[in-house]
Amino acid sequence: MKVLVATEKPFAKIAVDGIRKEIETAGFELVLLEKYTNKSQLLDAVKDADAIIIRSDVIDAEVLSVAQKLKIVVRAGAGYDNVDLDSATAHNVCVMNTPGQNSNAVAELALGMMVYAVRNFYNGTSGTELMGKKLGIHAYGNVGRNVARLAKGFGMDIYAYDAFCPQEVMKQDGIKVCSSVQELYETCNIVSLHIPATAETKNSIDYALLKNMPKGSLLVNTARKEVINEAELLKLMEERSDFKYLTDIMPARHADFIGKYAERYFSTPKKMGAQTAEANINAGIAAAQQIVGFLKDGCDKFRVNK
Incomplete structure (x- = not known):
């Protein structure tokens, strides 16, 4: 059987070596498609693949329709909104993620962003400390x-x-539990956002929710940009000069944020949460192990589609 690693943003070499060891020890063939520049390359490579490991690469209905032999897609990471789950199910393809493998990396980035924000982006002025601040964790999964x-x-x-x-x-x-999302935002100086992008959560972080955060508040988003109602967040930041927003998912309206609120806004140039050597290795090898388990024994423990 052929296992394709299709990564526009490649894994580190040590991760690829680990993936190769898992796949080839199981008696399967490993094929790499790295740094591809257009979709046609992915469509051509997937035609005879039995399994695919991806990162942020998009697996949509078109890809699934040409992948006649495909049995499983594993997203090396927690989020999987780049895979069309309904189409995968229709094509009898199992979709998995690798929960927990990137969690520490994302969490460290979130805390790093908090320090960066309360120290005023290291601009030389006097900031504040995280000690004693009320931190709200929105979604208490692996990253939270x-x-x-x-x-x-x-x-x-x-x-x-x-x-x-x-x-x-x-x-x-030892966490204080809030009974509602409104209570969390009303209580906490800092909120760290970890909800997935679903039909229910998209645009849910809006003006009505954020306006009641205490004075001098900070929102840190290492989740998905789609959960933010950008127009309403911009409105809030216009009204409240004390509010800061830091994210590792560049907003669609990045130019508006940076143009108006550069002293209270920061975005990484691309999603950075899982961009550590350790997370890269952990997620890649876990993806390979899950593919071997599925193809050999039918194990679908981390399946995310029905």
Whole structure:
């Protein structure tokens, strides 16, 4: 069987070596498509693939329609909104992610952004400290839990809201549980955002939610840009000179944010949460192991489509 690694942004060599070892030890063939520049290259490469490992690469209905032998797609990372799940299901293709493999990397970036923000972007002026600040974690999944772990070391007062995580789990971690998303934002000086982009969450971080954050507030987004209502966030920042927004997913209206609020806004040039050597290796090898488990034994533990 042929396993294709299709990565516009390639894995590090050490990660590729680890993937190759897992795939070839299992008796499968590994094919690399790295740094491709147009979709036609992906369409050609996927035609005879039994499995694909991707990163932020888009697997849509067109790709799935030409991949006649395809059985599984694994997204090396937590988010999987770059894969058309309905089309995959229609083509009898299993889709998995690799939850937890990038979590520490994303959490460290979130805390780094908080420090950068409260120290006024290191511009030489007097800032504030994270110690004692009320941190709200919006979604207490793998990344949120790592954010909480790191924030404890800063002496932060930690709150969380997650509609799907049992409150007992958060309480056992020493987290103060909010009963609603509104309560989280009304309570916390800093909110770290970790919700996925779904029909329910897209544009849900809006003016009505953010306007009630305490004075001197900070929103850190290492999740997805689609969850932010950009027009309403711009309106809020116009009204509140005390509000800061930092993100590692460049907004569609980046020019407006940087043009008007450069002293209170920062975005990385591309998504950086998982861009560490460790996360790169962990996610790539986990993806390879999941493919081997699926092709050999039918294990679909991390399946995300029905």
